[in-house]
Amino acid sequence: MLAVLLLVLTVPQARASADHEASARPTYANPVDVDYRYNYEQMNEGISYRTGADPAVVYFKGVYYLFQTLADGYWRSTDLAHWTFVKPDKWPFDSEVAPATLVADGKLFLMRATMRPEPLLYSTDPKSGHWDFWSRWLPMVPKTTWPGKPILPGRLPSGPWDPGLFQDDDGKVYLYWGSSNVHPLYGIEMNLALDKAAEGEGKRITYPGEPVTLIKLHPDEHGWERFGRDHSDTTIAPFIEGAWMNKHGGRYYLQYAAPGTEYNVYATGVYTSDKPLGPFHYAPYNPIGYKPGGFTQGAGHGSTFQGAHGNWWNTGTSWIGTNWTFERRIGLYPAGFTADGQMWVNTRFGDFPHYVPDHKLQPGESTFTGWMLLSYRKHATASSQIADHGPALATDENPRTFWVAAKNAPGQTLTVDLGGPRTVRAVQVNYADYKAGRYGDAPDIVTRFRLLGSVDGTHWHTLADLSKSQRGRADAYLPLKRAQTLRYIRYVHIHVGSKHLAIADLRVFGNEAGPPPSPPVLVSAKRLVDARVAQITWKPVPGAVGYNLRWGLARDRLFETYQRFADQPTTLKLTSLNKGVRYVVAVEAFDERGVSRLSKTMVLKP
Template sequence: MFKTLTTTLLTCSLTILCTLQTLAQTTYCNPMDIDYKYNFEQLNENISYRSGADPVIINHKGEYFLFVTISGGYWHSKDMLNWKYLTANRWPFEDMCAPAAVSVRDTLFLFQSTFESRPILYSVAPEKGIWEFYNRWTPRLPKDIGPWDPALFHDPDTDKWYMYWGSSNVYPIFGSELDYSKRLAFKGDYKAMFWLNQYDHGWERFGPNHSDPFKPFTEGAWMTKHKGKYYLQYGAPGTEYNVYANGTYVGDDPLGPFTYAPYNPVSYKPGGFATGAGHGNTFQDNYGNYWNTGTTWIGLNWGMERRIVMYPAGFDKDGQMFANTRFGDFPHKMTTKTWTGKGDEQFTGWMLLSYKKPVTASSTMDTMAAAKITDENPRTFWAAKQNKPRESLTIDLGGEQEVKAVQVNYTDYKSNIFDNKPEKVYTQFKILTSKDGKKWESAADLSNEPKRDRPVAYIELAKPVKARYVRYEHIYVASPVLAVSEFRIFGNGFGKAPTTPKSFTAVRQKDARNVDLKWEKVPVATGYNVLWGIAPDKLYQTYQFWHDEPNAFELRALNVGVPYYFRIEAFNENGVSGMSEVVGIK
């Protein structure tokens, strides 16, 4: 009896400890820290990797539900920080690609991408995984049109229903009204909403940094109604590039006509670690704040290997839609109130401490060197000789810094995992810190938490730690090879922030979709943010550069016939400089 009581008390203590640690987490960091799933895409090439794309987050009765391409289920959260994976009593006969979801009154509706007859599901208890068939929806569409990448929209002011869809570099985004009296069958004909126009819209051009002449793709429709205007959003130009983004057309009616927004793209993150922000959705949290989700690119095992991101978003006083990707893959505070402006106050100010810092590893497989875990590139990685406990990575920050959070990004290298059994697929590790490299203290220990898979594990430390050395100590990962693409450390140094870059210029080319940017480097900078937009007070776009990259860049994302304005700032471990003067071009 005493042994049983002791075991019970120990279990309760660990549960309370884990609960307190969870409650203490107040920040998040992109890519999102969820248990991404191994999926059927890997069967095509017999390669094994975790992935997630095409996110839809729905606020349903004050709680949040996340649906992701081919994940075998979905996620539920009450705070947008802690996400619990759920499976359903009913699920399509094959897994869902690019699902659509909408909350209407007490019901959550769910529909998958399809070219054939598929049902719309509904649930009044999605937090319990209980779903029912709403209909046996049969599209009356020609071959190849879909509805692929669908979006369901309910207009609360008219009580009318609509569907939008499209995923193609041939066809446009389509739309149609649905007939609620006939279980959401088409009401009348569907029609084209708009096509891509890469000849006038620089950001819609295909390839890395919009450099490929291949015809671009549009996909990922989503509709948001704001102050009587209808914002029909879409992803372009292709998911497997750093410039994957979300744009919008605006209209006075759910089926248009729609006008191209001259400030596009809305959500754009071509630089930094988590690049790409396209094909997501826009939703409001419980405080009325808007968020924009998207797909960030990994592309190591296959071009469609991806992760999920979310950014503060909104509409300014003129109705311009925006998403804030400035420092978008650095830690941000989770919202607890209605924010002002464009959500800049959600940035914690915790800077990246680990960029290109020296690393030592307990062992190294072949040429997959430890230095690759600090290069801010998810497609390079370190691999240990063996996947065994106590393998380690140690980063020397070069001096004592205040460490506040870490992010561990795993790589699926030569993985042989083709299921998601929780007793097998989970991750565990420890984070240790030291001031001298000799005496080590524990900063985080995932073996004290319930087992779960965290291929993008973000750990906010319970309290800041002053340290020069930070160590990842391995415990368990399911893959046969222990591989880490990035071990990112966040906090603040004790030195000075960089000065504002000088001689910043922006010269528009004869091809008005392009502009040449140039600036003087700041010696103590880690990197730079170029901010731009269609007015001096609307600099909603950000392109991040590293200090060791060239200080001249051809930005190929502009819209023809639209004037632009630019500023630049520098950042390092200690903070962010002031902004340069605004530079305008016509």
């Protein structure tokens, strides 16, 4: 089995051999293409942006439901690729915040982060938007204090903030919570009285036991738990938050987020136990959800769920942080467990297109389409621009830089020259909220445009037409119905619900004809005096677009990835290691034709 895992994870999936294969299966690309809502929290400061974070995804009655922070509803999907917003009929919240979900007794329960008694909702038909109260006032957890009150000895901070709900095989329900750079994560048994619903909602929730202190951070031992960009800020204590529990093979996997959502290294870690309330043991392969490089950066505070065909997935929170610290997006990644119980999340090429599988994935089977990035640093032109926001910023793979048109008016264009004929299979239009001036929701917050393609820059035809779209699409992902040979891609503007037309990146995916690049030569890999840090150096590969530094506990378990582009140095200081853990590292190169074989591996001794 491990040999198969090695083979599939180190050899890129073969590209589609016929045009019809481009649309044979649903595909998606991160950030997840949902209609992110404009926030309302910074209205007094005059700061406007779309955001989504802390995703809780649940598979209920054959349908996926996505709940997230700062939304006035939720989304549903039958295939993880196409999402429809659901406006609830009963919504006692000003918005969801770090929501928790639970499927129990044929019901879908929904709880939001809170510091005071609030409703616990349930639905048997969330597709319709109908919800009922399981309890109008969720009882406070024993020994917690009220917001703003001093935490006396024997008391816990007010909560449950960042809750997670879990039902064990014996029917018992557990609540996990915590979000702090001072306090740990907590857990407690929670009786929902599923077999006594007739007693009325006021008697449905009790806590049979006492809160249990579960886990806390150890950044002095775990490099990835340190705060700041690439874990470089030692002045701020890191945060532990976002509890989520799964059970697999009789083992409990308590997941948590660290060190903070404000940077590229927001990640998910895991502790394991043979009991739902511990004691828990740190997994040496942490972090499990980690994406510090590429266009979509950050993968912390999400959810792990099992969907169609028994496949596992993980969602996480990605960092934008342009308009406000907590401007974010949602990422979706394949996940699973090895035969001996190691949990993994695969973020390799995590913001390139992936297939949604129509079968049970075999160990190590990849969902990556093999469609490569064709637009990186390619020449771009625009019909207009404002100072310091030219069209070159729309092909730099950075959501924090963007082209801004001189006017938000129909007919504005952004054109990317791919440099020669390429087989194009998908396009992603990522908008930026430059002085957007919008809050909440409104009927005119819709995204309308057309995509055109051309071989010669003179004769154009339509690739996609969203001129009558009725939804907002901050990160519009558009797979073509059939693969096409093109050199030029043009965005033609119609409408966005913002004061300005701003596009962070116009990303184009497909392939150039020819063999993939040669494997890089790994020159050195050595741990520094601080054993949480290693320096990795490799030789440049001519023509490469970028590289994936990959590492893990063994050659057949290189589950961690740090993506770098070829115009960045080929020496990387890896700052996320755990002290006392032996690692294996390797590098692969990629270009517009495909992905190289892995370099030789090197060992980082404890």
